[in-house]
Amino acid sequence: MFIKQLSIFVENKPGRLHSIMDALSENGVDISALSIADTTDFGILRIIVSDIDKAREVLREIGVISKVTNVIAVYIDHKIGGLAAVLDHISDAGIGIEYMYAFLGRTEGKALMVLKADDEEMAAEVLSANGVKLASMEEI
Amino acid sequence: MSKMWQPEYEAMPREQIRKDQGEKLCRQVKRMYENVELFRKRMDEKGLKPEDIKGVEDLHKLPFSYKQDLRDYYPYGLFAVPMSEIRRVHASSGTTGKQIVVGYTDNDLEMWADCFARMLTAIGSDENSFVQDAYGLGLFTGGFGAHDGAIRIGATVIPISAGNTARQIQTMIDFGATVLCCTPSYAMYLGEAIEEMGVKDKLKLKAGIFGAEPWTEEMRHQIEEKLGLKAYDIYGLSEIMGPGVSYECEYQCGMHVCEDNFIPEIIDPDTGEVLPEGAQGELVFTTITKEGFPLIRYRTRDICSLNYEPCKCGRTHVRMNKPQGRTDDMLIIRGVNVFPSQIEEVLLNVGGEITPNYQIVVDRKNNTDTFEVNVEMSEAMFSDGVKGIEKIEKLITEKLRSTLGIAPKVNLVNPKSIERSEGKAKRVIDKRKLH
Ligand SMILES: [Zn+2]
Numbered sequence: 001m002f003i004k005q006l007s008i009f010v011e012n013k014p015g016r017l018h019s020i021m022d023a024l025s026e027n028g029v030d031i032s033a034l035s036i037a038d039t040t041d042f043g044i045l046r047i048i049v050s051d052i053d054k055a056r057e058v059l060r061e062i063g064v065i066s067k068v069t070n071v072i073a074v075y076i077d078h079k080i081g082g083l084a085a086v087l088d089h090i091s092d093a094g095i096g097i098e099y100m101y102a103f104l105g106r107t108e109g110k111a112l113m114v115l116k117a118d119d120e121e122m123a124a125e126v127l128s129a130n131g132v133k134l135a136s137m138e139e140i
Numbered sequence: 141m142s143k144m145w146q147p148e149y150e151a152m153p154r155e156q157i158r159k160d161q162g163e164k165l166c167r168q169v170k171r172m173y174e175n176v177e178l179f180r181k182r183m184d185e186k187g188l189k190p191e192d193i194k195g196v197e198d199l200h201k202l203p204f205s206y207k208q209d210l211r212d213y214y215p216y217g218l219f220a221v222p223m224s225e226i227r228r229v230h231a232s233s234g235t236t237g238k239q240i241v242v243g244y245t246d247n248d249l250e251m252w253a254d255c256f257a258r259m260l261t262a263i264g265s266d267e268n269s270f271v272q273d274a275y276g277l278g279l280f281t282g283g284f285g286a287h288d289g290a291i292r293i294g295a296t297v298i299p300i301s302a303g304n305t306a307r308q309i310q311t312m313i314d315f316g317a318t319v320l321c322c323t324p325s326y327a328m329y330l331g332e333a334i335e336e337m338g339v340k341d342k343l344k345l346k347a348g349i350f351g352a353e354p355w356t357e358e359m360r361h362q363i364e365e366k367l368g369l370k371a372y373d374i375y376g377l378s379e380i381m382g383p384g385v386s387y388e389c390e391y392q393c394g395m396h397v398c399e400d401n402f403i404p405e406i407i408d409p410d411t412g413e414v415l416p417e418g419a420q421g422e423l424v425f426t427t428i429t430k431e432g433f434p435l436i437r438y439r440t441r442d443i444c445s446l447n448y449e450p451c452k453c454g455r456t457h458v459r460m461n462k463p464q465g466r467t468d469d470m471l472i473i474r475g476v477n478v479f480p481s482q483i484e485e486v487l488l489n490v491g492g493e494i495t496p497n498y499q500i501v502v503d504r505k506n507n508t509d510t511f512e513v514n515v516e517m518s519e520a521m522f523s524d525g526v527k528g529i530e531k532i533e534k535l536i537t538e539k540l541r542s543t544l545g546i547a548p549k550v551n552l553v554n555p556k557s558i559e560r561s562e563g564k565a566k567r568v569i570d571k572r573k574l575h
Binding site: 098 | 518519522523524530551552556557
């Protein structure tokens with residue numbers, strides 16, 4: 001039901017993001033989704049990867065802090081208002097969204113939306129109850 | 141009035157202290173002029189004769205002495221008596237360079253034991269006390285200073301020296317130690333071991349005397365909590381004597397300087413001028429009774445201030461506050477004095493799992509000092525939300541601003557990314573010196 005996302009602390013120094021990406025790819029960690037939250041002082045890189053344990057190990061070796069976060073991924077319909085409908089279900093239930101980002105899924109080339117809600121359990125429940133299909137880790 | 145070891149000195153009226161110091165100073169200057177070549181040379185350079193010094197009011201005219209002198213005249217070049225009168229030597233290696241050596245006559249050792257005995261008495265120890273001396277007993281002054289002081293008041297000494305933690309704790313329990321003397325970092329270490337072993341309730345410790353290295357109020361609280369005792373600060377340096385040059389009384393409001401033996405002054409470290417009463421500056425000591433290895437106006441490089449207000453304990457001897465840092469460490473940023481130790485203390489106290497691993501980076505851009513503090517991030521400090529991390533940054537910045545009087549730019553950096561040499565982190569990068 002939940003997708004395991006890796007949240008990574010990125011120092012505000014030139015080349016930091018680059019060295020993280022390099023270390024992951026050199027060690028055969030495949031990145032299927034990526035987003036970055038940036039401030040003037042630091043960044044948080046959020047990625048969904050093929051092998052999360054391996055990724056954490058690689059990051060620890062290069063002295064970078066990471067944390068596993070549970071997020072929800074939903075397929076976005078191509079019809080108009082597809083995304084709005086999903087968001088409506090969540091806000092109607094009084095659940096807040098901390099951040100979201102889209103990426104292209106592996107299956108059928110469909111777009112997926114990653115959601116981080118303040119109450120993960122409830123968000124998943126509400127969406128399932130309203131017939132919204134949640135993507136599983138395998139589908140990504 | 142509290143119990144004193146030598147009330148005739150400890151509570152001497154201030155005018156009388158000054159008179160007594162003046163007489164001792166004149167004698168000391170004369171003796172040193174006759175016996176110490178370097179001192180005579182420096183006096184001659186200033187055109188000064190011993191008879192020009194008539195009292196404490198003339199102290200400021202005398203030449204300074206420096207740590208480097210001890211290295212230049214190593215080993216016995218600054219001693220003021222024949223070696224046949226030297227009963228004991230001590231040495232300290234320091235972190236830089238050659239070791240230094242100091243020597244004591246019988247009278248010097250008597251005087252030292254009395255100074256330490258004053259502290260033991262002030263914190264409530266007497267012949268019924270058991271003093272566990274866990275300072276290193278050897279060339280280092282700490283061990284023998286505590287040893288002789290404890291014997292002087294008639295207490296039972298447990299001369300266990302430093303190290304061997306398990307045996308240390310077992311001895312403390314079995315022998316019924318009531319006073320512990322060691323370095324504050326070793327006290328912390330012992331406290332943690334006692335906590336792990338769960339034997340705190342078997343201890344009889346009432347007081348601890350901790351000195352010989354800098355420690356924070358936060359450490360004091362932790363030591364008191366873990367060892368179940370009251371932790372007292374003691375100050376000393378081997379060049380002047382060893383531990384007991386100054387010490388906290390039961391009121392813990394600064395450290396009383398044994399003024400019948402040492403005259404303290406506070407000077408501007410750059411100009412050498414004596415600063416007005418209460419001002420913060422470099423601490424300078426003159427030993428007025430020491431025979432074997434006397435020093436006039438010795439630059440300690442410690443930064444502190446002196447308080448001549450009468451103390452609640454009844455002692456009239458001036459109180460010095462805990463040194464705020466070393467002149468070597470002090471940074472002046474936008475006209476404000478900043479010590480790395482202040483930043484460490486803030487980080488230890490700010491809460492929220494913040495690491496005390498930091499680095500200060502100072503630079504000058506457009507004629508203004510820039511001031512940044514890098515703080516190492518930990519897993520516990522990191523959260524997936526931007527706001528949570530920004531909150532930590534703001535908290536640190538605010539606490540540093542209120543403590544230092546100027547606000548640094550705080551950068552959170554990767555764990556273990558701060559440059560270390562031989563295990564010690566490089567705390568200060570001052571790029572202003574490069575321009
Ligand atoms: Zn007092």
